[in-house]
Amino acid sequence: MAEPVRVRRLTDQEGQKLKQIVRRGCTSSVSHRPAMMLLASAGGNRVPVNAQLVQADEGTVREVIHRFNEISLACLDPGRAGGRPRLLSSDDEDxxxxxxxxxxxxLGQPFTRWSIRAARPDGAPIxxxxxxxSAHTGADIRRWAKTNKVELCFTPTYASWANPIKAYFGPLRQFTLANSNHRSHPAQTQALHRSLRRRNANTRxxxxxxAQRKERARIRSEKGVRCGGRPLAPVA
Structure with a gap:
């Protein structure tokens, strides 16, 4: 008879880390469920019971246990971000x-200013x-979007970091607002406009x-923060 799949004996450090992850379950769902599987296995639960506990497939539970037995806590790091693969490069955005x-x-176009429909005169969806x-979800905005064949793609709640334009706000704050003392709002607006013109003239x-790379890294680091928790420390 085949030996039942179970986690090897945990070290004190491994046990403490797994318990910490489970207690802070809302911090990272990617590592929370595997941590529950491993602790349940270490507590003597067999694979079928373990799978029922975390609402997972038995094959997934076995795979997590085998990976842990091979590479320890490193198995909790999937080595990738959630969601779809990135389709636009930084050069594309620029x-x-x-x-x-x-x-x-x-640019040889037969109009004097850009508009959404002018940019896509073929009528393709934008x-x-x-x-x-709330200002983005009003009836007027939706009516305009429908009239102009524009699809509004909302980021998930509390996930505005998913919008690629966010990477450009950090440098704008750094170059125009940080340590500033503008005389008035119009003066601040003029400084923002000057910074944008300078940035657009020197995109490379x-x-x-x-500055943009630094802001992208800061924004992406927020993806691990949920429900008031703090990012998990890197696995040693």
Missing amino acids: CVIQTATTRPTK RIILDNL HSGVLA
Whole structure:
């Protein structure tokens, strides 16, 4: 008869880490369920009972246990972010922004300013990414979107970091608002406009690119924070 699949004997450090993850279950669902599987197995529960406990397939439970027995706590790190794979590169984003801030006539287009429909005169659907701010969900906005064949793509609740434009807000704050003391709101607005014009004229400048990379890293780090929790420490 085949030996039942079970987790090997846990070290004190492994046991403490798994209990910590389970207690902070809302911090990272990616590692929370595997941690529950491992603790349940260490407590003597067999695979069928374990699978029922965490509402998972028995094959998944076996795979998690085997992976833990091979590489310890490193099995809790999937090595990838959730959601769909990224389709736009940083260069693609820069190209879109540079095009949007250049007058159409300079690019040989037969109109004087950009609009959503002018950018896609073939009538193809256009998708706009935005968060769940109440101003974005009103009847007027939805009516306009329907009339212009625009699909409003809302980010999940408390996940505005999923909008790629967020990476450009950090450098804007850094270059115009940090440690500033503008005389008035119009003066602050003028500073923002000057910064945007300078950024659009120097999209490949090393300082601009470094600031954007730093902001992207900061935004992506927020993906592990849920329900008031703190990001999990990297697995040793």
